[in-house]
Every structure is written in C-alpha cells, then in structure tokens.
Amino acid sequence: MACKKVGVPFNGTPEQEARLKKVISDLKDTKGALMPIMQQAQDIYGYLPIEVQTMISDETGIPLEKIYGVATFYAQFALQPKGKYQISVCLGTACYVKGSGAVYERLQKELGISGGECTPDGKFSLDSCRCVGACGLAPVMMINDEVYGRLKPDDIPGILAKYE
C-alpha cells in the first residue's frame, strides 16, 4: 500500500502544539467538534499532516482513521503544506484546449510530485486551478503572484530554474 505519511518533514513548534491543545480542550466536549478542531488546526499549521491528525486523535479519542476520512472528504483540508513557491496551473476550458494538461504533466515530472503535493525541500507546491482571468494568454500558470502565459511544456525547466 502506498502510505501517504512521507513527504515534507514536519516542523511544528511547541507554540503551535500549545495552541492546538487549547483549541481541543475548549471544544472537545462539544458535539460535532471534529470539523471546527480540524479547521483551526489547519489555521495553525497550514495543513494537516499525520503528526497533527495524531495529536487530534490522541487528545479527543477520535480514531485517526475517522479524522483522515474527514480530511480526505472535504476539499478544504490539505494533507500537504504549501511550498515557498506555490504553482497553480489553470485547467479551465480555454487553457485546457490550448494544452495546459501537458504543461501540468511536465511540472509533475520536473518536480517529482503529483498535484496537491509539495516537494520534500518545501520549495515548490503544485495545484491545478480553474481560470485566473487571463484566457487571452492561455495556457496560463501562476507561481505565487507571477503569471506565466502562452506556455509550452519545454518552457517549464527554464522557468523553474529562476526559482532555484
């Protein structure tokens, strides 16, 4: 089985842990507390890795699997952190017909990660999105606030090199 535990090393601080424990102790006797606990945990850590979900499980007594099931059901929860450089590739209609699928695939290959993941060094994270409002430049991707348009897959290595 492919285990999703591996990825970017967890860098939680004691302050973050104390904040999470406070959230849990405030909420844990409330019915339906799991979702708000998870939302606040994601506010604290930015994502919900196994270390954070295990803390929630240990403190609340809710089985880890139940927490993971909720985390993978709702799109609002992220299992992977965002990278220093957040890449998002538009897979909206205009970009897609102009070949953004191949751009997205090339990025996955160059970075060695799938969509929704982050490189182990924490540098790049990759996501797809739907329309950034620059259809005239299709296919389009963004790296943080920078927009790149009229892309071809072969442009990717050169663009990534700028961020090394």
Next chain:
Amino acid sequence: MANINIKINGMEVSAPAGSTILEAARLANIEIPTLCFLKEINEIGACRICVVEVKGAKSLVASCVYPINEGMEVWTNSPKVLAARKKTLQLLLSNHNCSCLSCVRSGNCELQVLAKEMGIDDANFYAGEKTPSEIDDSAAHMIRDNSKCILCRRCVAVCEKTQGIGVIGANERGFATFIGSAFDMGLGETSCVSCGQCIAVCPTGALQEKSQIDEVLAAIADPKKHVIVQTAPAVRAGLGEEFGYPIGTNVEGKMAAALRRIGFDKVFDTDFGADLTIMEEANEFIERVQNGGVLPMITSCSPGWVKYCEHYFPDMTENLSSCKSPQQMFGAIAKSYYAEKEGLDPKDIVSVSIMPCTAKKFEIGRPDEDANGVPDMDYTLTTRELARMIKKVGIKFNTLPDEKFDEPLGISTGAGVIFGATGGVMEAALRTAVETLTGEELKHLDFTDVRGIQGIKEASYNVAGMEVKVAVASGLGNARELLNKVKSGEANYHFIEIMGCPGGCVNGGGQPQQPGYVRNTVDIRGLRAKVLYDADADMPIRKSHENPAIKELYATYLGKPGSEKAHHLLHTSYIKRKVNGN
C-alpha cells in the same frame, strides 16, 4: 407497545410501533432484500437495495430504516421497485471485480445471491472505469481486496461501534471513495487487533483471512513431518454450517473423522489446552489473591483482546494473566512433553490449529511464544479454512462416521469445552479455584450468572469465607466500558474474563459467515454457545483438575501448577503499545 396497522402489497399487516418497514414486512412473510443493513450495527440506509414504494412519498424509501406509521401503504415488489433495485445492483456491479469463479466467497457471497435473485443478465452492463485499488496484505491475519468492496460500510461499523477501535473507514469522496486506514497505511501498521469481525460481516470477497491451507497440505504430504492438529471448542459448534447443518449443530465427531482423513498424524483437542490453562490460571489467581498480587486479574486467552489491552489499556497489562492461550499452551506441550513421550524431534513436529479466530494468526508470531526454541505453533486455520480444506481434498463430510480425538492431548473435560462461549473461561476457572480454595467438592458446577450473551455480566461468590467479585465482558466495546469503570474506581473485581468477539469465540472472526438477513434475525451466538453448554452437561468429567491426562502431565512432567517448568513453557509476556501505532 401499541400495534400499528399498515398495508403491504395490499395485505393488512399489524406490527409494533417503532418497527421499520423491513421488520413489518417480515411479520407478513415478505423478505425484502438488504445489503448494507446490520441490525443495531449498520443502520444507514445507504445501499438502496431494500427500497420500497410508499404511497404519498415523493421517492422510493429505504425500508431498513424507514419507520411505519398508521395507515401506511407499501409495495415491496412493484415494477418500479424491482427496476430500481436492479439498476442499483448493476451500478454496484459496474465497479465490482466480478471474478466470481476464483473468489473465496463464491457460493456464499451476498452480492452474487442478489445478482441471481434480481435477474442480472449482464454483469458488464455499465462496463467502464473502475476505482483503482491495491490489495492490502500487510496484516498477519487478513487480506483486503477493495476491487470487490461495495462500500456497504458493515466492516467500518463493526470495527468502530461494536469493537470500539475504528482503524478502518471511508477515505476520499465520490467515485474515488475506498475503505482503508488513516494515511492509506496498511492495516498491519495500525492498532488493528486482528479480531476479524470485519471479515465475518463482509457480504463479498473483499475481506478474507490470510489462508495457509496449501502450506498445511504440503506439510501433511511431507513424510518427514509429524503433523498434529488441535481444534478449538467453538469450531465444532460452527463448522456444520458450512455443510448445510442448522446453526447450533455439534459436529465434533465428524470433524475429528475429517481431520484424520485429511491426513493429520494425530487429531487432538484444544480443550486439553483449555484444561491446562485453567490449572495455571486458577493457580495464578489464588497466588495473586493470597500474596497481594495485581488485581483484578484478567484472562489472556483471546489474542484479539490481549492486543487491544496492549494498545488501549497499556497501563493494565500487569492485570493480564501471564498464562499463554490454550492454543499456545497446547503447542508448547506438544513440542516438549509429547515430543519426548513419542521420541520426536520438536523440529519435525508441525503443529496446526483450527480456530474460530483470525487473531490466532497474529498470536503465533508474537514474541515469547516459542518455549522450545521453535515456534509453539506453526499454522493456524480458521473454521472456514477447515471447511474449504475438507471440500478441497474431496471428503464427503455429511456421511462421515463420528470419531474420537486421539490420546493423550485429545482428552478433555466439560470445563474445557465451554471456553468457546462468553463466561466459559470464568466458569471453568471458578470450578477449579473454588474446589482448590475450599478443599471441598462443589455441589453445583453450573455458575449460571456468568452465562448468556449479554455484553457485560457480573457476579459475586462466597469462597472459603472470602467474597470473590467477578465480571465477564465480550466484544471490545464492552471491554472498554467495563475497564473504564474499573479504572475510575466505580467498580472493583477480583477476576475478569474478556473475550474479544461479541458472544465469545463461538462468534469469532474465523467462524462461518452468515448472510445479513440471518445475522439480523437469528441469535447465532446463542445457538452456537448452547452446543458447548450441552456438551459440557454430557461430559463425565467437568472440572479441569480432574482431567486424567492433565493429572498425568503434572505428575510426570510439570510438577505442580506455577512450577518453574510450567512457567517456562506455559506463560508469556506483553508489550505496551500505542493507540496510534502498531
């Protein structure tokens, strides 16, 4: 409770208030098919196989969870209902690995039965993309093949609600949904206790035990190996179901005959190991009481319970009896006492057990279960695997004569046979402990307070001037409830029996699988337990310490219960584990 009058398929039906349509229909001899529904365990109305038409309702309703009300008119077999069920089933089959010919459940798969009943004439009707899946064989005892999973969530419900564990659940969403563990870990990496209740309730071949039939048959075919077999008490109470006998039929004699015909060199009985366990456990209990040892002492026969204790109550592992389980005691004695007696090298003995249990497959690989420098046990098969093995080698089970177990490790008592039902270990231990403490013969051997299928039972007995308080729990959710009371000080006992499966071993995860509608309407565990209590009542000897083979074992080999040799061979140690970890 007042009755409510409704009409089903035009017939007047009267059913108690609070009944569901499914229950009311049953009173009128109408069977509505179900798939995900398990009474009191999985009442989620998710699979839509049990839909019926209700006059005035805007869509079809799930009869398993829909309560009846006065004057309601229901149709269970209208063309609309039958078409909806068939479509639902076709959609399920469109994402199902229909490799029925090579599937372990072929012949008793609930999905296969429904496909036949609904008249599915083209299993590839909606052929197309299937949810990708991998086989999880990371656990010692079982395999999950999600290509055959229909997402009914029965396994999830029994793991979380009945057993209070919850290491499996639904991950992802929509078409990508699959049943698995947190972070897609293999089951073997989690705090799964190997109880196998998930397998017992699975309607399809998605879950099965890790089979070792072929390894056992290969050992039997090897002339250099002396292959012996032991059978747990509950196996004789369940095995017959695989051959068409009614639930609650004792097939001990035919089982012994079948094992002999399969080719085992000796056919022994775990009941002997159970009697031996009582000798050691009763002695350990008396010692703990007299010398201020850790109390309550808790039984350690059920490997699912033992692993649960290690994960969820690691601060109570000192309360666990240090006794090995009957299977492991038997194994250790077979490769020492029996080997010496027969002039065999323990390395040439292949020791096989037939168990109602899947956790036994985990137990044989535990540390400190190898008293003679070799593993105490080599292979353990479930009741279901034994049935498959009997069919595989072409034995006509139903026409076999009744035969007896071999001596000396096949000699046992009524105390040994009741080990397979909740309360049985406690009762067997009390018979021996009370006589040992008082020095007098018991007038009544039946400790009925600890019998029955209730999840938690309590009793107290006056033994030689001392008030002995005991409790019995079966099913790990009940065990947790009981132990939390002990930890909080709300309850206190001297001796507790815990079995991992609800009802005890008779309802173990390795027992024959009964379809949902049988599980929902028949007291399976009660009927199987009755087999064991009836057998006990018929036995000439009903106390472990009066078993002549046990007496001889102590007189000529072990010395006395708790002796150094007994400790080396028959006792073990435990591990403190984490809830989130293996």
